[in-house]
Amino acid sequence: MRKISESHPHPSPYHPRRGLPQGEGTRYLQAISAIVWKDLRAEFRSYELISSMLVFSLLVILIFNFALELDIKTRQSVTAGVLWATFAFAGTLGLNRSMAIEKDRGCLDGLLLAPVDRSAIYFGKFVSNLVFMLIVEAIVLPVYSVLYNTNLFQPGLLIVILLGSIGYTAVGTLLAAMSVQTRTRDVLLPILLFPVAFAVLLAAVKASGGFLDGSDFAEIAFPINLLIAYDIIFISVSFMVFDNIVEE
């Protein structure tokens, strides 16, 4: 073991103040990308989060498939609801685990100690959670298409899934950061999340159903606009309050 004094004369050029000049914006984006890189790196090593979300999703659509025993026409009419129920349940599982990983070894404190605006932590976790959710959705969709004999690969529907996932993950990441600080974190997140995300899920189901039924765009435009509005509101509110939620 080498002494610090030998290897690292104090003061050193590594201090954030003394390093090469970096803009606040660059530091902010660097922190977000560092969190996303860290989450993806750790996940693609263990597959702990994606595998649990995926197995859970497949079980849910299988259960719905056998429980409902619907004819082809009726199956199409329930597709939007079953899909979003599956995404919501699996998403909750992923959000809970994603924050629990940070809390368990004190890593959340490690993130909070970084000299960046804490909203960067929120955006980093939000992007990671969104990527995980989209990966699971990308695997669930073809399985669902085969089981329910429904074509889900329509550009409009895929955009709705993206918008709905953004809104759900945006508010879910914020509430997961809140619930992870409590002893009852596993049960608290769905209790907090579902009432708040209800509006997003409802708009997403309406818009998805519209695309699957082949409705006019005029009918689908309203829930899509709602989804966009919810996404903007949830992201803006989370940006403003995240610091207060994570600090004691």
Add this chain to the structure above:
Amino acid sequence: MITVKKLVKRFGLKTVLRGVDFDVQPGEFVALLGPNGAGKTTFLRILASLSRPSLGEVTIAGYKLPGEAAQVRARLGVVSHLPLLYGDLSAEENLRFYARMYGITNYQLRITEILEMVGLESRRRDLVRTYSRGMQQRLAIGRAVLHDPDVMLFDEPYTGLDQDASTMLDDVLKTVAAQGRTVVMTSHDLARAENLATRFDILSRGVIAASASRKQLKKTDLLTFYKQALAG
């Protein structure tokens, strides 16, 4: 370097800190001692900007908390009994992640220096979850000094370490302090505190009950001083 005036921290109806006054000069190594529940961890979390004070003033390196927390955090290294490391990342990846979070440029060389310093160079690519508790704690100190902080906060760093690991941690702590950094360490281990610190503060019932420098303690031993402070 650290100035705390009439610090109060309440959690609901419970008051944990009841007007703490605390002043640390640059380069001092202060051991903050006290029984369980005295408020040591709460106090350190406030200094680390992880918790907001209910009342009172906290200034570190000329920056006030919580208003200038980002500036304070840039000058602060924190080590707790939890490693604050990701088990599914290697030591190198953990340090790279924190280097990017702290906005450190040219971090590759610095990471090598840190790993050599804590004696983990040969295990740099191994996942942290395969490390022993002592190795994780050494890496945690490496993470904390990565950005060359002026102030170091240690919260019970010896928790869960065996004798060998504790001795190794002593060496790392001594070299960290020898750099001229200001150090505040909470501990239950009076012998280790006596070995390392230049000043001893006793936190009891939410206030600093007594304070003495190493020179002042020469007349009495730390255990007697500690017992007298708690009794008084």
